[in-house]
Amino acid sequence: MLTTLTLTNFTVFSHAEFQFSPALNVIVGENGTGKTHLLKAAYTTAAVSAWGRRDSGSDTPSKGYLEKALAKKLRGVFRPDTLGRLVSRKPGRNRCEVLAKFKTTQMGFSFNSSSKTEVTVDTCPDGWEGEPPVYLPTRELLTIFPNFVSLYETTDLPFDETWRDTCLLLGAPLARGSKLTVIRAYLEPLEELLGGKVELDEGRFYLKVSSGRMEVPLLAEGLSKLAMIARLIATGALVGTGSLFWDEPEANLNPKVLTLVARVILHLCQSGIQVFIASHSLFLMREMDMLLRSPEFTDVEARFIGLHLERGAAVSQQGSTIDDIGQIAALQEELGQSDRYLEAEAK
Secondary structure, eight states, rough: OOOEEEEEEEETTEEEEOOSSSEEEEEETTTTTHHHHHHHHHHHHHHHHHHHHHHOSSOOOOOOHHHHHHHHHHHHHHHHHGGGGBBBBHHHHHHEEEEEEEOOEEEEEETTTTSSSSEEEOOEEEHHHHHHHHEEEESTTTTOOHHHHHHHHSOOSOOOHHHHHHHHHTOOOOOGGGHHHHHHHHHHHHHHTTTTTHHHHHHHEEEEEETEEEEGGOOOHHHHHHHHHHHHHHTTSSSSSEEEEEEETTTOOOOOHEEEEHHHHHHHHHOOOOOEEEEEEEEHHHHHHHHHHHHHGTTOOOOEEEEEETTEEEEEESSSSGGOOOHHHHHHHHHHHHHEEEHOOOO
């Protein structure tokens, strides 16, 4: 579980420290304020820490392994020409530093603007942390799933590594045992909206309905995104512990579906998943706010992070409610449009 992330001279962040909730974390900001960069930086540290025991073959992290793993993951997730491109380009700032604190340990690393592939681990954790995280990009991945991982491993595809990571999790076998009761409870509302069950057959995903089955590419993209969530719940990747990083959940979803997505996100938090979402949807923010105030979700601890640009650098305002993050222009524009519409209707 990620508790704090400090970024110094990292892309648009001159210096920013982010405190995270163990449940829901909502990142809000205009385009260019670093929402996705923050999401990916947090995901990178969580992924390296979660997969380290398996990939290194050791129960104890080493600086040598972490330096190679972090450099590889940063290049794969951000896809810069060189690692040094992630360092802030302001004059006099030629070194980037990242410090990630988890529930039981911490990890710090740095690299300079001339680095091509080199990372220096400044703080080595004394143990591995957490379950493999899930990263959902703005588009659904079930359509491209067939043979995507093998192609990614053997061909230079123009997609960042989060797509490959999530496809690996989508292809995992269905969960068995003690998780099934919880999985069923979370799957039922999703399958009711989808009109069927998601199944994987010979490398392709289908929606199994009463009259047969439908290929996922024939579904609307919004429904395919929900099908992706359903599959990750069914495999156990989003049940119990672990973390979910979701970039713009609102993309290609209508308000009816987005209402269910907000509820699913909060149910995942209740099940023990630490959720990070990046969004600039006023509808989603309002829906989250109303649900968090309801008796059903009063036990969900939320953290809102507002990102703003000041003199070309991203700064943050953080708090436990949407009111704590300052004015976000995109949200204000939606509010203003609502007011103008009501005024026009009144005339």
